[in-house]
Amino acid sequence: MPLVPCRACGHQVDTSATACPGCGATNPGHKISRQQRDLIVSLFQFTIVAILLIWGGLYVWRTTVPMIREILARPQVEQTQGGER
Ligand SMILES: [Zn+2]
Structure with missing residues (x-):
């Protein structure tokens, strides 16, 4: 030892x-003592979870918002094209 x-x-x-x-x-x-290490470990895990949640939230936001905008914009485009033709 x-x-x-x-x-x-x-x-x-x-x-x-x-x-x-x-x-x-x-x-x-x-x-460092065991309690301090446990505190640091839990803070580290909390930080990782927070980063993952923010990253995942941003990823979902960036992928779903353009899809929603596309879905919302599509009928208007079809209506204007259909009215002109
Ligand atoms: Zn000592």
């Missing part, structure tokens, strides 16, 4: 250690 300096006191601790033998800090082998 690799030894890393404790994030709190710098004491050499195992990366899998749950508490530092020198200062008693939790998860001394990790630069």
Whole structure:
């Protein structure tokens, strides 16, 4: 198991250690605590979901709006062409 300096006191601790033998800090082998990491992971996931929703929304918007405009414009074009001819 690799030894890393404790994030709190710098004491050499195992990366899998749950508490530092020198200062008693939790998860001394990790630069951030588990709660902070979970928070960052959840924020990261939220950001990805938000980006996907915005991207998907824009994609749907860009594909459906021209279709709707085309459908709405088509009868008018046919009517004007039919009236002229
Ligand atoms: Zn320590």
